[in-house]
Amino acid sequence: MAQVFDRSSNALARAGLVLTGLIVVALGVALNQLQRSPWVTRQGQRADQPVPFSHRHHVEGLGLQCQYCHTSVEKSSYAGIPPTKTCMNCHAQIWTNAAMLEPVRTSWATGESIKWIRVHDLPDYVYFNHEIHVNKGIGCASCHGRVDEMPLMYAENTLQMEWCLNCHRDPAKNLRPTSEIYNMAWAGPSESKPVWCADT
């Protein structure tokens, strides 16, 4: 009578065991990586905004201070997206015919809001407060990255709970003098500059 399993089954059985172990490990690693991947967090993804607003141009190029547009950041839980009025303060006179700015002019003419796409969109069960962070020494760049170098806005950080907790459990590493909150280029203390200096 012929054998049910031929010799190759030995190799297959062993390979099967190893493979099962590998699959389990791979699945674990994959799932762990997946939840932090930009695919889930949308880090670095440039949303398709109605107007390709450039922070780099307005901040680095023109030297606007953050609060010029995001007026309520130190008074409210919500930093605010500037209304069309803020855009029109300048763009009523500058680049008045630019095609890029057409939605802004339409909005101004019709009174319809521009439908900006939120890049930092926390779930509504999170009650994030901008004011407390800004007033207690967390700079814009700590959470939002070098926005002054972003031609199109994207999320620098994950905004996941572990990211919030990492700072809340040890805030000191991210604190800065309140005079430096809006200084995008502020660097923390280093070997050569061991203490905070007002004139970085």
Added chain:
Amino acid sequence: MATKPLPPHHDPAVDPMIDPVTGEFAVIAPGHTFKSVTEKISRVVLTSHTPLGWFFGLIVASGIATLFVIAVTWLVLKGVGIWGVTIPGAWGFAIINFVWWIGIGHAGTLISAILLLFKQGWRNSINRFAEAMTIFAVVCAGMFPILHVGRPWLGYWLLPLPNTMNVWPQFRSPLAWDVFAVSTYATISVVFWYIGMVPDFGTLRDKAQLPFAKYAYGLLSLGWRGSTRHWMRYETASLLLAGLSTPLVLSVHTVISFDFAVAALPGWHTTIFPPYFVAGAIYSGFAMVLTLAIPIRKFYHMEDLVTVRHLDNMAKVMLGTGLIVAYGYAMEVFMAWYSASHWEWFMMWNRMFGPLGWGYWLLILFNIAIPLGTLWWRKLRTNVAYLFLLSIIVNIGMWFERFVIVVTSLYRDFLPSSWGTYKATRWDYLLFIGTMGLFTSLFLLFVRFAPMIPMNEIKMMLPATKIHGIDAEETVEETA
């Protein structure tokens, strides 16, 4: 394998249940050989003529299991509000059924593990399907903790997995312990069950005619050749697993009793719950083993392997655990009075004479009065029809025990302003009945495709395995 030495007035020639070699009470009928045991058990699996009754049973059971699918689908679509749970009574059928099913599973582990440690030979005939019963009962039970949460899709938050929220389960909640208890229980039960079947799968592989069956059982038997070394390790592993399962069986239902006992509610906050729940689990579990064993031994003509003596022994275990349960009921009443806590006392009064008092008296009737009143008589314990009826009664009674504990403690507690009532909806019933269909379907599949009685363990009980055959005459003479 003895359960009792030969009594002097018994003559082996007269009583066929007395082993003529050892002079011990045999637990399986005489006349079997290695070959006949293999033939008898493997024929059920390897037959090319599946009995029509099996098909009929599977169609009915899977039809009922479809109700389960419907109930779960509707539950996920609409939410737990389709059930009869309310704000004072936020636990209802789901938890009752969960505890009931888990309890049923426990007898399987008791038979396969605890009775192995006590070297009870009579367990051999029933342990395989008792283990299968455990696994399928845990399958049914395990779904309730997931289904009864409002957001079942977040059930994995109960597992201690690294995650981006930096949040872990609360390890102080007995409901979190449930997760570990039930998942460990399920895993160990499956492993124990499977290891036990490996030699039998080997037999099936060798007996099978169809190439596919040969291949399938060959894969399942993992190259079992039955060498001495295999058997040594097999026995050691079985014993170790039995030793591991024994504390497991006691702790799993203890953990489930903690779901209640840890709470501050009168009627729940009782230190007697852990042992009393375990006793109840074994009580109901043995009832379920009987409910399954009696029709199966009849349908497959296994009366010579699952003998009346087995049924008698199981009934005795039921009597023993039933008495512990009765003690539990008595202590609950006594402590309600002795505590001098008027909430406790009211809880007991409400349990007996409140709007759902009928549940309590049904429980007393079904769990205490009928079984404990009758199981003392050997005549009734060996009456198969009566035992079957009784096993169903006890299953119902033990369901009512959980109903009484869960519901009557919840719907009237400390604040009269938060008293309510509990009335199950059709979806509660549908889900419960559906799990019975699922359980039966799985069990029927098991009976058809796996050896329902461990051939290797039965063979070890045959007289031919006894080495001291030479002394047989002496033994008989001594005791005669």
